[in-house]
Amino acid sequence: xxxxxxxxxxxxxxxxxxxxxxxxxxxxxxxxxxxxxxxxxxxxxxxxxxxxxxxxxxxxxxxxxxxxxxxxxxxxxxxxxxxxxxxxxxxxxxxxxxxxxxxxxxxxxxxxxxxxxxxxxxxxxxxxxxxxxxxxxxxxxxxxxxxxxxxxxxxxxxxxxxxxxxxxxxxxxxxxxxxxxxxxxxxxxxxxxxxxxxxxxxxxxxxxxxxxxxxxxxxxxxxxxxxxxxxxxxxxxxxxxxxxxxxxxxxxxxxxxxxxxxxxxxxxxxxxxxxxxxxxxxxxxxxxxxxxxxxxxxxxxxxxxxxxxxxxxxxxxxxxxxxxxxxxxxxxxxxxxxxxxxxxxxxxxxxxxxxxxxxxxxxxx
Amino acid sequence: xxxxxxxxxxxxxxxxxxxxxxxxxxxxxxxxxxxxxxxxxxxxxxxxxxxxxxxxxxxxxxxxxxxxxxxxxxxxxxxxxxxxxxxxxxxxxxxxxxxxxxxxxxxxxxxxxxxxxxxx
Numbered sequence: 001x002x003x004x005x006x007x008x009x010x011x012x013x014x015x016x017x018x019x020x021x022x023x024x025x026x027x028x029x030x031x032x033x034x035x036x037x038x039x040x041x042x043x044x045x046x047x048x049x050x051x052x053x054x055x056x057x058x059x060x061x062x063x064x065x066x067x068x069x070x071x072x073x074x075x076x077x078x079x080x081x082x083x084x085x086x087x088x089x090x091x092x093x094x095x096x097x098x099x100x101x102x103x104x105x106x107x108x109x110x111x112x113x114x115x116x117x118x119x120x121x122x123x124x125x126x127x128x129x130x131x132x133x134x135x136x137x138x139x140x141x142x143x144x145x146x147x148x149x150x151x152x153x154x155x156x157x158x159x160x161x162x163x164x165x166x167x168x169x170x171x172x173x174x175x176x177x178x179x180x181x182x183x184x185x186x187x188x189x190x191x192x193x194x195x196x197x198x199x200x201x202x203x204x205x206x207x208x209x210x211x212x213x214x215x216x217x218x219x220x221x222x223x224x225x226x227x228x229x230x231x232x233x234x235x236x237x238x239x240x241x242x243x244x245x246x247x248x249x250x251x252x253x254x255x256x257x258x259x260x261x262x263x264x265x266x267x268x269x270x271x272x273x274x275x276x277x278x279x280x281x282x283x284x285x286x287x288x289x290x291x292x293x294x295x296x297x298x299x300x301x302x303x304x305x306x307x308x309x310x311x312x313x314x315x316x317x318x319x320x321x322x323x324x325x326x327x328x329x330x331x332x333x334x335x336x337x338x339x340x341x342x343x344x345x346x347x348x349x350x351x352x353x354x355x356x357x358x359x360x361x362x363x364x365x
Numbered sequence: 366x367x368x369x370x371x372x373x374x375x376x377x378x379x380x381x382x383x384x385x386x387x388x389x390x391x392x393x394x395x396x397x398x399x400x401x402x403x404x405x406x407x408x409x410x411x412x413x414x415x416x417x418x419x420x421x422x423x424x425x426x427x428x429x430x431x432x433x434x435x436x437x438x439x440x441x442x443x444x445x446x447x448x449x450x451x452x453x454x455x456x457x458x459x460x461x462x463x464x465x466x467x468x469x470x471x472x473x474x475x476x477x478x479x480x481x482x483x484x485x
Contacts, residue, residue: 073392073393073394074392074393076393076411076413077392077393156432159432163431163432182431183431183440186432187437187440187441194437194438194441195412196412196415196434196437196438196441196442197441199412199415200415237412248416250397251396251397251416251417251420252416252419256416256419256420260419260442263442263443264441264442267441267442267443268441271440271441305432305437308432308437309437313411313412313434314412318411318412318413
């Protein structure tokens with residue numbers, strides 16, 4: 001395989017992507033494993049934390065409290081329709097994985113920045129015009145989408161590509177012996193948890209602080225909580241909504257929670273043991289060159305799948321910053337019924353947003 | 366298979382066989398209907414479905430592949446789950462009991478008295 005250059009032709013969704021190999025100048029194992037995706041998660045969460053404090057946590061909770069129950073409960077399904085029923089200028093960018101991960105992180109940071117601009121507008125705390133905020137929200141969604149599920153070289157396309165490569169190699173080595181081999185190799189290992197597992201663990205910690213559903217005042221009075229437990233839960237799993245947080249109390253009673261925590265922990269131990277056995281079996285059966293290839297593909301899949309299972313569910317449109325975007329999109333029906341920018345305007349704005357976020361991030365760090 | 370049975374092929378995501386009441390989820394507002402032992406049926410799932418997925422005995426989705434939310438969650442939680450059950454939310458509407466075979470990738474249910482079985 002050859003490393004990608006800017007002059008290579010664009011590729012369609014079903015065409016094979018050319019990914020960087022272990023023989024190129026990019027050190028795959030150190031730059032593209034799950035440690036990289038874990039760092040991305042931390043960087044995005046830190047950026048949200050920064051904005052929370054600037055916005056004011058008290059104000060943030062009270063801003064979200066004013067969102068109607070209908071808008072809250074319908075947010076994810078409405079946003080999904082918006083993403084899927086509109087055209088977005090996604091272009092193929094068949095870049096090496098390391099570059100893709102950097103770009104994905106930038107897009108996530110941009111989504112956070114614009115999400116808070118949107119929340120500022122919703123909370124009537126800035127003097128931006130609706131049109132200006134709407135255009136930024138559209139650009140931000142377009143940039144997120146550029147690296148997301150619908151994009152020809154986005155997250156899902158890359159997951160599919162690496163899955164196919166790994167499956168082909170494993171089939172030759174293992175045959176029918178381990179039908180779930182790819183699944184085993186790409187589920188994140190502890191300490192890296194999926195958002196769902198993290199949610200269970202995190203909710204148990206929240207319940208240890210608040211035995212009963214808390215109010216905004218009781219949350220603020222309990223500040224600071226150890227390791228930001230409550231805020232991590234609010235931003236990752238409840239869109240900063242106390243109503244959502246309280247629904248978890250209703251839907252995940254203490255007995256069910258304890259039971260599922262135990263099942264999930266046992267299951268993770270079981271999967272880790274089976275994964276170790278599988279790797280030992282692979283090492284016994286295949287030559288070193290093929291083993292290197294398997295590790296290369298499995299590392300790539302693990303990193304991409306880790307993003308798929310952490311950043312994507314917690315900090316994309318399903319999270320609180322996504323709610324900010326969603327509320328602005330909802331207003332567009334009234335305020336700008338014919339005001340959607342053209343495809344070329346959206347494309348121009350999304351790349352400008354990426355460049356701006358690169359500069360902002362460099363300044364912050 | 367009995368001629369009085371309807372069946373729907375799907376893709377197994379996590380093995381197991383479950384018989385239960387199908388609850389069709391159209392939005393998050395429907396999630397509270399899921400009781401212990403029910404089968405959650407949805408177009409797709411996301412993280413807000415998780416508490417209800419824990420209560421359910423099995424999960425059926427119309428969409429998704431190896432890396433979709435339902436598949437990953439099911440493998441991590443060892444919950445019988447099938448994907449790509451085309452139009453499941455429509456064809457299972459009004460059905461009172463289904464058998465989810467997540468080993469073979471098949472959902473089966475009894476046809477009404479005067480109906481012939483049908484493979485969807």
